[in-house]
Amino acid sequence: MIARFPHSAAGVLLTLHVVQTLDRGYAEAGAVAAVMTIGIAVGAPWRGRRVDLAGLRVALIPSVIAEAVIWSVAPHLTYEWLLLAALVGGVFTLPVFSVVRQSLGVLVSGDSRRTAFTLDAVATEVIFMGGPALGAVLATQVSTVLGLTVVGLSTAVAGLFLMWFNPPTRSAQPGAVAAAPTAAQDDAAAVEVMVAAAPAHVWEASAELVPGARPARATRARARVAHSFAWLTLPVAVVLVVAAGAGMVLAGTDVGIIAVLEDDGRAFELGWVFLAWCSASVVGGLVYGAMHRPISPLVLLLLMSVLTIPMGFADSTFVLALLSIAPGLLCAPVLSAASERIAHLVAEERRGEAMGWYGSALTSGVALGAPAAGLMIDSVGPWGGFVAVGAATAALSLLGLGAQQARRRRSL
Structure with missing residues (x-):
């Protein structure tokens, strides 16, 4: 909840910053929000994949740095440069939502997962009751520049806290509850192992044996894609x-x-x-x-x-x-x-x-x-x-x- 609070205030602050501080219209404020949304949509899978491959602490380092730097600089930029900052900021947004859900997936199992994920959704609702209102007060009574800077620094601090706390994202890590994989997960894992372990000459031979087959490089590229989205x-x-x-x-x-x-x-x-x-x-x-x-x-x-x-x-x-x-x-x-x-x-x-x-x-x-x-x-x-x-x-x-x-x- 602490890590999500700055995010909940960011949207209102960004809109009011464009309209009030930069003296632009609501359509232009919407464009900034849309660009940031595109950045978040593009960056979320990549940030999640980094957590899978490198672990939580290493994966969060770029987000912590970006949140602190970008949102300390962005309020001082012109509208055109703010669009670029919003895009980059969206890509490097601290993946707190996905990290919490991923961690809950290994901290609890069975029917308890339903309760845990529901409490997570409820906590989000509570945050969005107060966050936007606080952002509006900060923007109108103090300054949108200060407000956006506080959001960036607060999110970076939240990222540092997550790195220190390091909640488990795998069942083998301390605190996790190991759960038996489902049959579907077993099948998917088997496919991934076979694709990843198959040596190069297997793909080359398959390309040579099939009439009209594409070169081995294309076949292996398709295999990598299949492995990535298994x-x-x-x-x-x-x-x-x-x-x-x-x-x-x-x-x-x-x-x-x-x-x-x-x-x-x-x-x-x-x-x-x-x-x-x-x-x-x-x-x-x-x-x-x-x-x-x-x-x-x-x-x-x-x-x-x-x-x-x-x-x-x-x-x-x-x-x-x-x-x-x-x-x-x-x-x-x-x-x-x-x-x-x-x-x-x-x-x-x-x-x-x-x-x-x-x-x-x-x-x-x-x-x-x-x-x-x-x-x-x-x-x-x-x-x-x-x-x-x-x-x-x-x-x-x-x-x-x-x-x-x-x-x-x-x-x-």
Whole structure:
């Protein structure tokens, strides 16, 4: 929670810095946020892979240095250079979300994982209740320059704390709970071993024996790619789609709430709606974490998507807050169920990379959901944002559930 707090305030601070300090528009502020999001999406898998290969302490060194340097310099740059700094800062963002999930995957096992991942999602909701508000106060009452610098230095200190604490990311490390691998993990590990151990002459011979085969170098390149993504099975891909869908709904709902209240001149009442929305997520997370049976992330995403649509038809702040409770109850369960599923499906040797891609999928959904909702809001009105992201993600969930059913029938 401590390490995530600066991240939760960064978005508001960056937006207000562009609008207030640099005297630019909200569209240009959105461009900075989009560039940073792209950087995070690109960097997350690479940072996770470094944790798998080099260990946590070595992998975090570039992030600690970059967070301290970039966000101490970025507030003093012109808008054009700030775009570049935001991109680089995004790539080297401290991978605290994926590190926590990866560590929880080996610290607990069985049904306890559901509770642990749910508490992680609940903690995130609590952070996002206070972080953005603190960032706004710091920006308006003190300085956006100081605020962004504090965010960078605080994140670097959090990284140093993680390096000192060094939570286990493998079951062989102290404190971890060793769990027997699943059959799917055994198969994936076997494929990786065979691909990695096969000598060069095997690939060369296979290329010579098959008529019209490509040269051995291309064959080996394909084998390396297959080895690198051996963990990416169809069930894992479905979870990544769920993460992207969840990000889309959350970002679209965020923009929709702001649009509805601003359209009615009640933007000052924004905090009440976000309080109801996030509090519901905390309650839903606690309930889901206490359950003894998992629920499919696709089912949870479908319910959250459908329940988001009615928020567009609220005619007062009270009604909007009330309607936000139902989809809010499913927010933390969706994220915790997806994290739990990734931890179950991917062998721990590749789990850091998988969690990185999970974070990238979630971030990509956020990057897509906000402009999609904004486009509908500009076209048809504030209610269009909720309908757009809710309907699109519900359709995505139904397609995923249909694909799962078809796969099960073929396997029978």
